Amino acid sequence: MKLGTIVNEKSGSVPEDGRDQLLALLEELGHEVALPASLEADLEEQVAGLNAAGVEAIAVWGGDGTICTVLQTSSDRTPVLVLPGGTMNLLPKRLHAGELNWKKIVETVLASPKSEWIPAGEVGRQRFYVAALFGQLTHLGESREAVREGALLEAVSILTDKDTLDVESSLEVEVNLAGERRAFPATAAAVLPDADGGLEIAVVAPDNHLDLAAAALDAMVKGWREGAHFHAAGAASIRMRHAKGDAISATLDGEPCEPGESVSVTYIAKAACVLVAGGGT
CATH class of the missing domain: 2.60.200.40 (Tumour Suppressor Smad4)
Structure with a gap:
């Protein structure tokens, strides 16, 4: 699978070398990895660039704000693999049956991946x-x-x-x-x-x-x-x-x-x- 990656290493529980760790694991599991063209670009541009590159899914590792932005801007045809990197990690807990070990989540999901839609409430544009x-x-x-x-x-x-x-x-x-x-x-x-x-x-x-x-x-x-x-x-x-x-x-x-x-x-x-x-x- 060709996977795009977005990592916020400033989030609460993402290590300083989080991006390198995620890339290494994905490559070890045999997946093709794509990075945003510019890591300094805002999240919307990073997501758009990965979609344009034809990724099959985007793995996002960060806090609630990072995850929400990626979900809102990702293509309808590009599912997002949500990894817990914040303080409370509400959505990752819900999606992955309470699991908070990011490596276990990656391995488990990519062993038998399934795309599914989730609902949301909206206040203004948020x-x-x-x-x-x-x-x-x-x-x-x-x-x-x-x-x-x-x-x-x-x-x-x-x-x-x-x-x-x-x-x-x-x-x-x-x-x-x-x-x-x-x-x-x-x-x-x-x-x-x-x-x-x-x-x-x-x-x-x-x-x-x-x-x-x-x-x-x-x-x-x-x-x-x-x-x-x-x-x-x-x-x-x-x-x-x-x-x-x-x-x-x-x-x-x-x-x-x-x-x-x-x-x-x-x-x-x-x-x-x-x-x-x-x-x-």
């Missing part, structure tokens, strides 16, 4: 493939890992004893669900692209800290979907606005952003083509 969180909780660093996992209520449970936690329902959320629009206030909302179709949303809208704590306890016992004040799957689109006109805080696959005082989240069924194991021998 996509997320695992989870997005909107609202107050995105400011609170101690819950960052739970936020990155999309575990909204787990994040809440960590923070219920914080004096600074604001339970005011400042978000106005509107969900388009099976042609019916439902609107409600929320303190925070988690949104996930559902592989079965549409967006999944869970929101917290507590009246007080005790209500917040109760929701968090339900989440720990039953799971965050059951513990949410509102949960729905299969939404075609979701809109949110800040009741006071402030910018909405958000994380998209763990990356913080402020998309503005209003947000529109849409579902993309075939957002990226990835390379995973399971193609047979």
Whole structure:
């Protein structure tokens, strides 16, 4: 197989000689390797150059930001082999059954490669493939890992004893669900692209800290979907606005952003083509 390679050696868990290690392994496994024409070019140019060179797949080793950019700019006909090189590695975990050893992933996937499409949610022009969180909780660093996992209520449970936690329902959320629009206030909302179709949303809208704590306890016992004040799957689109006109805080696959005082989240069924194991021998 002719494989293009993109490696961000500045990512959290990629070694300084990561590119050389990846190239050596691919060549050892008998694959033809292609490098971007310029390693100094931006990621979009590197991806375009590899596609123009006729690679059959692109192996990307980097953090969430690097992986997302490559997925968004890769050709529909060129699957991406996603390797964990960041801090949380949410998408690599999901695609490779929790495996985080990049060498094992390369060997396993290339032994029986299979191309498959994955969905995404989109906010503006930015996509997320695992989870997005909107609202107050995105400011609170101690819950960052739970936020990155999309575990909204787990994040809440960590923070219920914080004096600074604001339970005011400042978000106005509107969900388009099976042609019916439902609107409600929320303190925070988690949104996930559902592989079965549409967006999944869970929101917290507590009246007080005790209500917040109760929701968090339900989440720990039953799971965050059951513990949410509102949960729905299969939404075609979701809109949110800040009741006071402030910018909405958000994380998209763990990356913080402020998309503005209003947000529109849409579902993309075939957002990226990835390379995973399971193609047979």
